[in-house]
Amino acid sequence: MNAPLSSFSKSSLASLILLIGSVSWALLGAGLQVLATLQLLVPSLAYLLPIPWIAYGHLAPLTTFLFTYGWITSGFLGVLLILIPRISGIPFRYGKLLTSAALLWQIAVLIGVAEIIWNGATGLTSLPFSRSVTCLFLASFLVLGTGLTRGLGRSWKSGPLLPRLYLLAALLALPLGLGTAEILLRGGLAPGALQIIAQLVWHSFLHHLWLTPLALVLLFQLLPTLTGRPVGSLSLGLLAWGATIGLGGWIGMSLASEGPVPSWLQSAGVVATILLAVAVWGNGTLLKPLLDGKIEECRRQVALRFLAVSLWSYFVSYAWLAFLAIPGIRQATTFTVVAQATQSLLLFSFYGNALAGAIYALLPASRTVGWPRHPALTIHFWFSTLGIASVASCYGIAGILQGLALNDPGVPMSTIASYLRPFLSVVLLGQIAWWIGQLAFSTLFFATLLKLFESVAPVAIFPLPRDESPSSLNPAHH
C-alpha cells in the first residue's frame, strides 16, 4: 500500500485504453443490437434494405462478440489493472508492455469486428473470429494476465483469500479454454460431433470459468471495501469457490437437449448446473449480509448501487440456468429465445453491472478524478437496470411460450412468430433504454476523464500513497 504513486501509473495508461475500448464497444454493440432486434420484429426491413453487413445473420454474432470480448472482457481487464496493484501492494514494472498489450486487445477486437462484418462469423459458438484473432487475444492476454498474477499476492497469507482464488481460476481458464478450443476446433483434432461438444465446453469456460470468476473477484473485493464489512465464513466461501471452478466447465452441456451430444454428458451438465446454483447460493449467504440495511448507502454511492444489482443478478442468473436445466423445461426451451434471456442476465446484468460498479469505484483512484454529481448517474442506473429487466423478462417468458408452441406440431411457425412479436417490441424498448443508459455513462466517463465537470472529491476507496494531496484522502460520497 505504500508504493509510490508513479508505480501505479505504470498500468494507468493500459487500464485507460482497456476502459475506453470497453465503453466504446458497448456503445457500438448496443446500437447494433437494436438494429438486429428491429429486424426480428419487422422482417420486411431486410427486404427494404438488403445490405449484408447489417443483416440479422451478421449482426447477431457481431453484437455477442462485441459484448463478450469488447465490452466485458476488455473492461474487466481494465478495472483489474487498477485494482490489482493496489490490493497486492506490488506495482507493475513494465508499463509500456502493458500498454501495448492493452492496445493489442483492442486491435484484436477491431479485426474481429471487421471479419464478422466483411466475411461473416465462423458459426462456432463463442469463437466467431479467425485463428489470427485468437492468436492476438492470447498474445495480449499473455502480457496482461502475467501482470495480473501479482494480484495473487506476494505472500499468500495477507489480505482476503477469496478474490485471489477466483482470480487464479480465471487467469488459468481463459488461455487454457481458448487455446484448446482453437486447437480442437480448427486444428482438425475434433471430428464430427466432438466439435459440438468442444464448442459447448469452450462456451462454458468463457462464461463460467473466466467472466463469472472475474466478476466475483470484483464483488468479493469491492463490496467489503465499500461497505466496511468483512466476508463471514471462509470455509463456506472456499466450498463455493471449489464448486464454481469444479462445475463451471460442465454446465454448457445442458444446452444440448437431446441432439448429437451423448446423453450422459447432458445429464452431467444438468447436475452441474443445479449443483452450481447451490454454490451460488452459498456465495450469496456470504455476500448478502454485507448489504443488509445499506439501502441508504446504495442510494448515495453509485458504485455500491451497481455492485448490489450485480450481486443480485448473480443469484438470479444461476437460478435461471438451474431452472432451464430441469428436464422437462430444458427439452421445451432448447433452441428458443430463452438463450437471449440468459445472455441479458449474465452478460448485461451480472457482469455488466459489476463492471460499471468497479469503474465507478476505481477510476477515481487511478486518474485522481471524481465523478460529478450529475443527473447522468441516475439516467445510467435506471435506464440500464429497467432496460435489462424488461429484456430479460420478456425474452424469458417469450422463450417459454415459444418452446411450448414449438413442441405442439399443430401450431404453425408463422403463428409462433406472431406470439413473439409483442415481447420483441418490449425487448426493443428495453434495449433502447439500455443504450440510452450507456450513452449517459459514456458521456460521464469521457467528461470525467477530461475533467469537464466540476467534480466532488475523488472517492478514494483504497488508501492512497502518501505523496497524494490530503483533500483526496477523504472518501466523499455522492
Next chain:
Amino acid sequence: MKSTQALVLVFLALLFAWAGQIALGFFQVGKLEPILNEETNYTVPPVPSGLAQTGSRVFAAQGCLECHSLSVRGPTGSADIARGWGPRRTVPRDYLFREPAWIGSSRIGPDLSNIGIRLPDANELMMHIWNPRLKKASSTCPPHPWLFDLKVSGPIIEKEALPVPSKDWKQILPTYQAKALVAYLQSLHSDYSLPEAPLK
C-alpha cells in the same frame, strides 16, 4: 490453503472439465465410423462434396444458424418429427463429415437438418436465397441478394440465370457462394438408416 495447493486444485478442476468431456466424448463420438450400406454399396452418412463443404461456411458466414437449427430430436418429448423436420432423430454419426459441425441455437425458422429432402430442387433453393417471398409472400426468412450478380442479358439468357423477371433487362446469376450454399443445403438429409437410428 497454500498458493501451490490452490494452483494444483484449479488446474485439476479445469483439466477434469476438459478431459471428462472431450476425452470421454472422443471415445464415444470421436471414433464413429461410416456404415456400409450393403444394398447400394455406398457408405452412410454420405460424404459431402467439396462444393457443399464450402457451402457450409457460407451458411455460417451468412448467419443462417442464428435462426435455423441443425438437429432433429424426438420422437418422444419433441414435435420435430411431427413437424416434418426429418424422418428420424439426428445422432452423432450424422455429423461425421460435417466440419465444422453445428447444431445451432435458435429456431426462429424451421430446422434445416433435412432441407435436402423437403426442397431438393436446386432452382427452388436458389430462388429462396434470392428472395424467399417469391414463393411465399408472407415469408419472414430474409433475402440474400448479395449472393447473386446482376448482369445485363445478352442475346442469350444464361442457363444459370434465375427464372424470375428482373428490372432493366438484367439477369440474376448465382455467385460461387450461392452455388456452394445450395449444394450444402441439398446435402442436408438424414434419410438413411443407421444402427442407432433406424428409419422405421
